[in-house]
Amino acid sequence: MSGEVVTNPALEQFLLLAKSTKGAGAVALIKQVLGAPNLYVFSELLECSSIQQLDESPDYKPYVDLLRIFAYGTCTAYIARKHSLPELSPQMIKKLRHLTIASLATKCKHIPYSLLLKELDLHNVRELEDLIIEAIYAGVIKARMDQNHQRLEVNYVIGRDVEKSKLPELLNILERWTQACTDNLEDITTQLTAAQEARAAETKRKLQAETEVANIKKTLKLTSTERTGVRSSSEAMDVEGKAKKLTKIKGLRGSATKIFGKVSSG
Incomplete structure (x- = not known):
């Protein structure tokens, strides 16, 4: 102006x-x-x-x-x-x-x-x-x-x-008020900076926690899959063993029938 x-x-x-x-x-x-x-x-x-x-x-x-x-x-x-x-x-x-x-x-x-x-x-x-x-x-x-x-x-x-005689006194009051405002502004700026840093640290900690949780979930999923695979293989072996056993039993039953059939004919 x-x-x-x-x-x-x-x-x-x-x-x-x-x-x-x-x-x-x-x-x-x-x-x-x-x-x-x-x-x-x-x-x-x-x-x-x-x-x-x-x-x-x-x-x-x-x-x-x-x-x-x-x-x-x-x-x-x-x-x-x-x-x-x-x-x-x-x-x-x-x-x-x-x-x-x-x-x-x-x-x-x-x-x-x-x-x-x-x-x-x-x-x-x-x-x-x-x-x-x-x-x-x-x-x-x-x-x-x-x-x-x-x-x-x-x-x-x-x-x-x-x-006019009171202008120096008024100026002094205004200068003290201005200084007080400046001091308060600096305090507010410091507090704002601290708050922003704390917020950034909290955001970082939250991201780290979320990453750790995601990794744990991934590990648990892989472990669960491996266990399921082992169990499936074990079950397959059991089934195969049982099948062989049944086949063997059937073979024994067939031999016995032949033997007892010959005895009856004599």
């Missing part, structure tokens, strides 16, 4: 406007972005020169700070600086809470309701569950509410913007 930068479609129209907007117009643009539905990434807007120029004005800087909280922070960060930041509209409050849930979900897949209530500045479970349902429908998370254990079980969460 080329070095083309893919821009979030929901943010693209605001980026185009930011190129031709300054001062109060840029502030109004920030307000629109923070209230826009289904828009949860803001770092590209923060990099626009017209937005960065607002940092130079004491009147406009709080809006840039607010945009940074939406990009990288949570409800807790806003509450800590609430008195020096612009007031949030109901839609902005809801979005910041969604973003806070996303941040919590990246650290823990089973988030206790008690932690969510604290981090989201909510006062009862009914409000919390309504907010979670809205976050699910907005595509911020895929999760289920475990009311028996009073926790949120997260299966998927959107990615949030990452501050």
Whole structure:
């Protein structure tokens, strides 16, 4: 692929406007972005020169700070600086809470309701569950509410913007993950090779066993044939002997008849 930068479609129209907007117009643009539905990434807007120029004005800087909280922070960060930041509209409050849930979900897949209530500045479970349902429908998370254990079980969460100062840490995490994947792949390859060798050895042993069995059967067949031949020869000799004996007996009987016949005639 080329070095083309893919821009979030929901943010693209605001980026185009930011190129031709300054001062109060840029502030109004920030307000629109923070209230826009289904828009949860803001770092590209923060990099626009017209937005960065607002940092130079004491009147406009709080809006840039607010945009940074939406990009990288949570409800807790806003509450800590609430008195020096612009007031949030109901839609902005809801979005910041969604973003806070996303941040919590990246650290823990089973988030206790008690932690969510604290981090989201909510006062009862009914409000919390309504907010979670809205976050699910907005595509911020895929999760289920475990009311028996009073926790949120997260299966998927959107990615949030990452501050440039935290990129080395993120890169380090990715490098460790890559190395772990490489190590696991090597282990799997070793196990697969061992399994293939064991299978080949087993196939060879099976073929040898089958050959031995075939040879034994062949030997037994030959032995059986030889024994049958010997028995047949023996039986033939017995028959021949018996025939000779009978012939001899018949000859003796004939001689006796002649002798006794002569005696009777005299």
